[in-house]
Amino acid sequence: MQQPASPASYCDEAGKTHLPRGGVRPHRGRTMVNYGFVIDNRKCIGCHACTVACKSEHDVPIGVNRTHVKYIEKGTYPDVTREFSVHRCNHCEDSPCTTICPTTALFTRDDGIVDFDDERCIGCKSCMQACPYDALYIDPNKGTAAKCNYCAHRIEHSYEPSCVIVCPTEAIISGDLDDPNSSISGYLTEHETTVRKPESGAKPNVFYVDTSEDILDPHATERTGEYLWTDQAAGVGHFAKYADKRTGAADTQSMIIQLALEKKARKAAPRDQAIIRDVMSKLEEDAGKPKRSYDQPSKGVLWGWEVSAYIMTKAIASGTYLVAMAMMLSGMLEMTDEMWWQLIIGCTAFLGITGVLLVMDLDRPERFLYVMLRPNWDSWLVKGAYILTGFGGILACSGAVLLFDMDRVYLEYLAYAGVPLAVLTGVYTAWLLGQARGRSWSEDKFLTAKMLIEMLIAGVAGLILLASSGILSMVIAVVMLAVVSKHAHDTVIKPQLETLH
Incomplete structure (x- = not known):
């Protein structure tokens, strides 16, 4: 990537600086200092x-x-x-x-x-x-x-x-x-x-x-x-309150291995000596590579089980609603009042768990309302909070239609608004992770598609658990949810194990 180009870039792809206009960086049109x-x-x-x-x-x-x-x-x-x-x-x-x-x-x-x-x-x-x-x-x-x-x-x-x-x-x-x-x-x-x-x-x-x-x-x-x-x-930092024990591989381990190999090589058979010398030469090659001898401590995995679990719970809530409404609007499923109640209560419960998990992950949970009261509209955390609120509102209105025995056609009207909100609920985290440019999430062009597929799988599994009483069907649904859970966990955790500096 290049630094701002006006009229010529001052930083090329290798990170080398090339200053235009006699070496002065191009002014960006503001009178303040930089x-x-x-x-x-x-x-x-x-x-x-x-x-x-x-x-x-x-x-x-x-x-x-x-x-x-x-x-x-x-x-x-x-x-x-x-x-x-x-x-x-x-x-x-x-x-x-x-x-x-x-x-x-x-x-x-x-x-x-x-x-x-x-x-x-x-x-x-x-x-x-x-x-x-x-x-x-x-x-x-x-x-x-x-x-x-x-x-x-x-x-x-x-x-x-x-x-x-x-x-x-x-x-x-x-x-x-x-x-x-x-x-x-x-x-x-x-x-x-x-x-x-x-x-x-x-x-x-x-x-x-x-x-x-x-x-x-x-x-x-x-x-x-x-x-x-x-x-x-x-x-350190976020983990200081837990003081989690951490260990690392030390260079002394390679030294001990090499000393043991050298001792063994003196007494080993010729064939074994050749193998040992090959291993020793590889250790010597590694010894010549640059080594990090001092750095600040690792901050660890910052988004843990709460974040991967929230991706899972909102996928169940939004996916189940989406699949059910898609089948209803296409005429493939006739929703009875009992099924409506099961759907609304189930989706609301998992959406509520999603909110609890999001608050639990904060280091200042008492300030969670700041997301909506002091919003930065560029952040997908803010947009996501309003999407979750909107989807929750659709579920609440659907429950009110049933509770006050209103015309069931209103449920269909609400579904037309609820379906896009359900889709956004399921996939907005991909756009949030895309803003995390320090991690490899931002390089995954298929992350949105992956989360959409996760949501659909979780939705099918959720609908099976709501509508089916067969043991085999329930086992299949649980396996589907387990697969989604494992993928959500890996999606969140693995990029955080990357070295940033």
Whole structure:
């Protein structure tokens, strides 16, 4: 993906910066400033002064960071090198976190800083899924999202961010990217720079000088959970309240295997020695690959069983209604009052469970109404909440028709409105996941179709359970629901196991 092209792009597909008009980034037509960072990896010594200063400035809790230094090591002893890179919020021009945030707790200021308001945050963690740079975390003390905000309180009083002030080698440069006379613009003019994950389309405003692809590419090095001075044994951020035990594969394991193989090779038969030497050579090849020797702790799986279960329950509610109404409107099924009551009660129950699960997943569940009262209409979390409410309203009105013994033709009228709402209820989560550009959900072009199929399978199974009394039919329906449940679980969990930084 390219950065904004007006008239020429300043960032190509490889992430290299090419500045038009004498090196100044094209102005986007606003009179305000546009703040960004340059990280000069030639100067960074990995001292963590920026991390400590940031934690002190913002009172950041233990276990989470707004800025951190990543270490990687390359080569084979004695020819080994270590590289450092400062990672933080990239204050993107097209920030996915502000788009997906349902309550506008995350927002882009007029000066380009992506800031947050913890008084509006409901702890839904959608911003953490959307950020390609894993820059956000849940404050374990507040239960709300937080990140680097460019020390906005300092900027407003003409002070530089604390990380810039404290850096002993001046490896962090801040300033107005749109001002041709600023030091940061001069730096960008004089040096070739790279950005992290340009393919995300987020248009980051943090640029790196003299950095390698190995340290910017999250897949170039393995995340083990055990690094210099640190061994992640418990959860951080969102998981701090659970303190879940975590373990990781250490490099010492490979060392032990190699020592055992070397000892065995001295006494083994010639054929066994050849096999052992082959294994040893492969271990040596792995030893030469870049290794991640220090990084911030993993935040773990943020959307757990509650989210996969809610996909399942709303698929049952919407799918059962959709299949029943489609069959009724096409003349394939004659709905009796008893069947209507079973359908309405069953769908309402599963829709209610869906709502409970959604609230349970929030780190600030008492603020759940903020989604509807302080909405960000760009977010599919907000649109989804209103879709669920609309579908629930159709079910409630259908129940009222039966309860007050009104003309049954009204049920048919309601069905014409209920069918599209049922479809939207079943599939809107695919569009929500598509906004999570930090994960591979956004790359799955068939996710909407998959969720539609899930909903139809769950609907057929639900209708079988409502209308059939045969044991075999019920067993088949349960198996169908189990398949849908497993697929929903894998859809939610697996992309969250990917390394983001």
